[in-house]
Amino acid sequence: MHKPVRWGVLGAANFAREHMARAIHAAEGADLLALATSSPAKAEGFRAFAPNLRVHGSYEELLADPEVEAVYIPLPNHLHVEWSLKAIEAGKHVLCEKPMALHASEFDRLIAARDRSGRLVAEAFMIVHHPQWIRARELVQGGAIGELRHVAAEFSFNLTDMGNIRNKPDTGGGALGDIGVYIFGAARFVSGQEPARIRAANVQRENGVDVYVQMMADFPGFAYSGMVSMRLHNRQEVVFHGTDGVLRVAYAPFNANVHDVAQLVLETGMTRTGERFPNVNHYVLQVQNFGRALREGVAYPCPLEFSRGTQAMIDMVLEAEQGAA
Numbered sequence: 001m002h003k004p005v006r007w008g009v010l011g012a013a014n015f016a017r018e019h020m021a022r023a024i025h026a027a028e029g030a031d032l033l034a035l036a037t038s039s040p041a042k043a044e045g046f047r048a049f050a051p052n053l054r055v056h057g058s059y060e061e062l063l064a065d066p067e068v069e070a071v072y073i074p075l076p077n078h079l080h081v082e083w084s085l086k087a088i089e090a091g092k093h094v095l096c097e098k099p100m101a102l103h104a105s106e107f108d109r110l111i112a113a114r115d116r117s118g119r120l121v122a123e124a125f126m127i128v129h130h131p132q133w134i135r136a137r138e139l140v141q142g143g144a145i146g147e148l149r150h151v152a153a154e155f156s157f158n159l160t161d162m163g164n165i166r167n168k169p170d171t172g173g174g175a176l177g178d179i180g181v182y183i184f185g186a187a188r189f190v191s192g193q194e195p196a197r198i199r200a201a202n203v204q205r206e207n208g209v210d211v212y213v214q215m216m217a218d219f220p221g222f223a224y225s226g227m228v229s230m231r232l233h234n235r236q237e238v239v240f241h242g243t244d245g246v247l248r249v250a251y252a253p254f255n256a257n258v259h260d261v262a263q264l265v266l267e268t269g270m271t272r273t274g275e276r277f278p279n280v281n282h283y284v285l286q287v288q289n290f291g292r293a294l295r296e297g298v299a300y301p302c303p304l305e306f307s308r309g310t311q312a313m314i315d316m317v318l319e320a321e322q323g324a325a
Contacts, residue, residue, distance in 0.1 A: 002295040005093075007287075008034035008068035010059050010083060012042035015097070016074040020124070023283035024072065025050050029291040036062035059083065063090040070290070072124070073097060076165045077172030081106050084121065088113045093120040095290055098181045100124075100307055102172050104315050107308035114304060120293055122300055123307035125181060127254060128189050129289055130282040132262040135275060136240070136249050137190045144266060146244030148191060148222045153183035153239075155254060156232035162207065166230060169208035175228040176210050176314050182254045183226045185310040186238050193219045195313050201320035206231075215317050234259070244268060256282060 007024045009016050012035060025032040034054040035046050043055045056062040062071070063086060070093035073083055080100050087094045088110075100123040101107050114121040127133050140148055157179075165171040166178050188194065195217045204212040211231045217224040236254050240247040245268035252259035262277040293300040 002029060002291075004029050004031040005291045005294055006031045006033045006067055006069045008036065008056075008062045008065065008071045008092075009046075010036050010062060010071050010073045010087070011075045012037035012039060012046065013074035016072065017042075017045045019283050020072055020074060020287075021046055022049060023281060024287050026281070027284045027287035027291070029295065030287050034062055034065055034068050059086075063087055063092060069093060070095065070120075070294070077102060077177055078170070080172075081110065084110060085113055088117050088119050088121060091117070091119070093290075093294060095122055095124050095286075097124050098307070099172070099177045099311060099314070100304075101311055102177065104308050104312040107304055107311060111304050111308070120290065120300060121304060122290065122302055123304065124286065125185055125302045125307060125310075126282040126286045127182065127186060127256075128301045128306075129285040130256055130262065130277070131280060132249065132253065132256060132264060132275075132277045133186065133189060135277075136247060136264060137192075139247055139264070139266065140190050140240050140242070141192060144245060145240060145242030145247050145268070148240060148242050150222055150241040151187045151191065151219075151224045151238065152226070152241070153187055153224075154227045154235055154237050155179045155183050156227070156229040156235045158233060159230040167207060167209060167211075174209040174211075175230045176213055176317060178230070179228045179254075180213065180226075180314050180317070181307075181310050182236075183228060183238065184313045185306075186249070186253075187219075187224060187226075188306070188309060188313070190238075190240060191219065191222065193221055194309060195219055195224065195316065198316045198320040201317045203317070203321040213317065215320070217313075217316075256280065 036056045073096040166173045199216040201215040212229040214227045236252045237250045248265040256262035264275045
């Protein structure tokens with residue numbers, strides 16, 4: 001029986017309180033030990049479900065806590081690399097929210113620090129832990145839709161609060177950084193392919209951040225079209241179109257079981273079949289896989305190299321935008 005991984009959370013973000021800290025608390029092989037926040041009121045929101053939580057008044061204090069083995073970092077995007085590196089230097093394993101870096105080259109520093117330290121360091125790209133997406137990869141790469149020829153991916157929501165960090169350029173805001181990782185990472189994960197080039201990119205900006213991005217890309221075996229927006233009604237869907245069928249990952253595939261039950265729909269010939277994945281929490285699975293990688297030495301499903309590839313695709317879109325200007 002392995003000892004639970006002892007976790008600390010670096011910052012009392014709403015997302016951490018509502019999702020990831022709860023997932024750590026619920027996961028097998030994990031112990032939510034500590035939180036770093038200077039706000040007693042915010043700490044109480046975490047103690048509501050983890051009453052024995054140890055609260056540190058600063059990030060530095062938590063990193064100096066010898067009992068904390070791993071840290072989860074939900075800070076604003078522009079702080080991810082800095083505090084991930086500090087956590088690694090403090091001897092901690094790191095799970096950092098996406099996007100973990102704002103440029104692909106910054107992943108090189110993280111990979112080098114990981115390799116020097118021997119720590120497990122990863123981006124919290126949770127969908128690759130969900131059986132919905134693992135099954136989608138099996139179907140597509142297993143030939144269930146024939147030869148993959150086109151992928152269409154869309155993710156949008158309407159964020160009108162201009163005080164939100166996603167609407168601020170100085171905190172690494174923008175639709176591409178916030179949700180581009182999903183539509184790009186999902187296509188790469190399921191297909192196992194990397195983009196060869198970006199053919200077109202339509203980027204609309206407000207207040208210095210991208211709020212609508214429509215783009216087309218060429219992968220070695222298929223064409224790709226994607227859209228992300230922070231100014232449109234909620235929509236999440238990825239469609240894999242092959243020579244012999246279509247696989248739809250719909251009904252909020254990136255927020256599984258929040259808006260609807262996670263499911264796949266496979267269309268081949270005149271037949272339509274569905275698979276449902278109720279009551280699966282990909283945040284909990286992410287924490288448990290992280291723990292297994294630490295305690296049992298199994299390969300972690302989302303290494304930094306994979307996350308670097310997604311950021312490289314985001315960088316390609318931004319370069320295409322500049323080239324079209």
